[in-house]
Amino acid sequence: MIRAYSVADVRAAEASETDRQPQGELMARAATGLTDVVLNRLGHDGDRVVVLVGSGDNGGDALYAAGHLAQADANVLAVLVGRSQHEGGLEYARTRGVSVLEWRAGEADSQVLSALAEADVVIDGIAGIGGRPGLPEHLRELPDHIADTAYVLAVDLPSGCDPAGLVTGPSIYADETVTFSMAKPVHLLPATEYAVGLLNVVDIGVRLPKVPVVERLTREDVLGLWPVPGPHDDKYSRGVLGVVAGGETYTGAAVMAVTAAVTAGIGMVRYVGPPAPTDLLRSRVPEAVFGDGRCQAWAIGSGWEMDSADPQQLSVARAALASSLPVVLDAGGLDLIDEPRDAPTLLTPHAGELGRLAERLGIPTGGGGVALAQRVADHLQATVLLKGAVTTVVPPSDAGLPLRSQADAPAWLATAGAGDVLAGICGALLAGGLSPLDAGSLAALVHGVAAEDANPGGPVRAMDVAHQVGGTVARLLHTPTA
Ligand SMILES: NC(=O)C1=CN([C@@H]2O[C@H](COP(=O)(O)OP(=O)(O)OC[C@H]3O[C@@H](n4cnc5c(N)ncnc54)[C@H](O)[C@@H]3O)[C@@H](O)[C@H]2O)[C@@H](O)CC1
Ligand SMILES: Nc1ncnc2c1ncn2[C@@H]1O[C@H](COP(=O)(O)OP(=O)(O)O)[C@@H](O)[C@H]1O
Structure with a gap:
């Protein structure tokens, strides 16, 4: 650290x-x-x-x-x-x-x-x-x-x-x-x-x-933080993540978020969504199960638009937000939150989404950046992960915790779908029991290192980063300094 x-x-x-x-x-x-x-x-x-x-x-x-x-x-x-x-x-x-x-x-x-x-x-x-x-x-x-x-x-x-x-x-x-x-x-x-x-x-x-x-966080911190299963674990005790992502427009976002959660090593992923992304997922990620059910955390919003939301997705997402379970809200999911929840909440906007969210909540946007992320975090009593070349994870001020700042990714990671992959990793870590601050910062670190590992020194596609996550976690757990 x-x-x-x-x-x-x-x-x-x-x-x-x-x-x-x-x-x-x-x-x-x-x-x-x-x-x-x-x-x-x-x-x-x-x-x-x-x-x-x-x-x-x-x-x-x-x-x-x-x-x-x-x-x-x-x-x-x-x-x-x-x-x-x-x-x-x-x-x-x-x-x-x-x-x-x-x-x-x-x-x-x-x-x-x-x-x-x-x-x-x-x-x-x-x-x-x-x-x-x-x-x-x-x-x-x-x-x-x-x-x-x-x-x-x-x-x-x-x-x-x-x-x-x-x-x-x-x-x-x-x-x-x-x-x-x-x-x-x-x-x-x-x-x-x-x-x-x-x-x-x-x-x-x-x-x-x-x-x-x-x-x-440095690579050496992964060993102390990453949820590693023991002999008494089963798929439920390791954590089940519910994913509400993708729709008729952005079918791929569902595949990227779910794939990343699966390769991050979650016990199980439940996916809730309309036919197009569901059909795609059935063929691309056969490990996933479909439909609402018991979960330890929810990842909501990647590739999802509230205006044209699928009714089942909307009601499951609203129920998740009203529950006491940890939730990560990404992309379109950020439109769902207006007030503090009584449960761990991680928001993962990029700069444009953060500005839009703040405007909707009536929070002054002046200056943007980390200061704005802090105002939003305080207003919603949620942890805000602001994506960028340097990704910052900002807890509410009254938590009394330092913010985290991660700069682990090559600029090649600035590619469509990379944020959906990050949301899947965040969700997996929340379902594994980590706090929003640890889950967000650890996910940002592993996401960045996986992008480098997927094609060292060159361009990456988001799906390759999603597939790489498991290998990168293994490497960091066993040879963190490599
Ligand atoms: N294959 C897929 O299904 C993909 C789905 N995606 C989904 O597409 C939806 C729209 O996401 P977008 O982010 O493109 O669109 P948005 O419309 O949410 O945001 C883009 C707008 O924000 C502004 N902006 C300001 N700062 C920015 C920053 N640092 N990074 C990005 N934009 C910034 C841009 O200029 C633009 O006006 C999301 O739900 C996302 O999850 C994307 O991840 C791309 C791939
Ligand atoms: N210049 C950069 N260098 C490294 N990582 C970047 C850079 N720009 C963006 N990223 C990362 O790429 C990802 C992009 O996510 P996002 O903007 O949500 O894209 P999308 O919506 O297409 O998935 C984030 O994890 C962000 O931190």
Whole structure:
């Protein structure tokens, strides 16, 4: 599990460690850690390193690292871009042979521009976790001036990124981000993660706060969470999932959701739907049984439209929602919920569906993303899994649980039907007894890894992902680090 802590908690933890240490000790450790990473990344003697220095402690870390790198014979230029800078760090860098230029306002001069265009490594020490989202006015064009071939290494976070990870804005794009002691939300949430690159957490001895705000399951977590049957289990004790999905229009959605639930290893799947998807399922997934019956959880809505709903599907779905059983609502099923249920509920919208759901419920949609998912989760007292390149699983605030953020899928997974497959896996895990938070995040992880396993490095079709789920679960249970 990777855990990220709020900016306020990180600051408090750093302050208390600073009080325990001699002055400058934490910055010295950070600079040494950063230097080690850069030395590992430098390709050749004489590589040109440009260090962008802001006015905060982050710039101080970068200046001391610049001095260490110059001492190690790198060719280092520091560009001071803030109103001020860490004077001890600047003195250290100058005396170790670092060249220094300034770009504090307006246009950069030609020396700065050519250094950026020719750099092999750029260290971004402009803003840290105290930074506001967006780049200062004079640095707006900075990302365009950095050589495409330069290895961009951000200190703590790519400057311009929202430290809380909620707002997307102009920022540096890093190949790697070196942060200290612990991850922060900016490193894991969808609004900013794309700018972070490889995340490298360097321990500088700060004690971790008690409660994270964001968590990420790793492959090693699958073994502890995935429901594995024992000798006393039978198909009923392992969990029966009821699926209300597909209709005359989207027959395939039923096949994808049911196939994924079956390959995820559920005890049994009951399918409820009209003749077209039912006939297709009888031939494609003979393991499924048909018609209403006792279940441990329901997956409702993939490929389903409320306007033209099959009457039996509608009444079974409504009864499921009124029951005390766990329910996952996907796609058209999201139209069924208006108020909190008294049972575990997982909603799996993509961004478009989340916006529509919020509008229907009268929830302000401004900003979208994780903040909107949180408002919907609070309104409905349900867990909201917001699909995307980074999938976030957001429980209601008063549950007091960290949200989960998963980034396990190749972009090839952005393909029709992939969401139906995910809904089937979520349903199987809810029927297996997992909470909506565990079921949603674990399903997102396995779904993403299965997409990669189905055709490593290349395009996938949703049905191949559905068929791959069982093999991927086996692999993760037995060789999680592979
Ligand atoms: N073979 C099948 O039977 C398939 C059935 N499917 C079903 O088709 C139905 C319609 O699903 P759609 O999602 O296409 O249509 P929707 O009409 O629900 O959503 C698409 C709309 O949302 C907008 N949007 C905004 N952000 C988006 C995002 N991140 N991802 C996707 N759309 C976004 C799009 O621009 C578009 O206007 C669902 O019930 C789904 O389960 C699909 O899964 C495709 C395959
Ligand atoms: N760029 C991306 N990289 C990785 N995964 C993605 C990306 N875009 C979408 N996905 C994943 O693909 C799936 C698409 O689901 P959805 O939008 O519901 O499609 P559909 O309705 O066609 O099934 C989701 O699991 C989502 O997280």
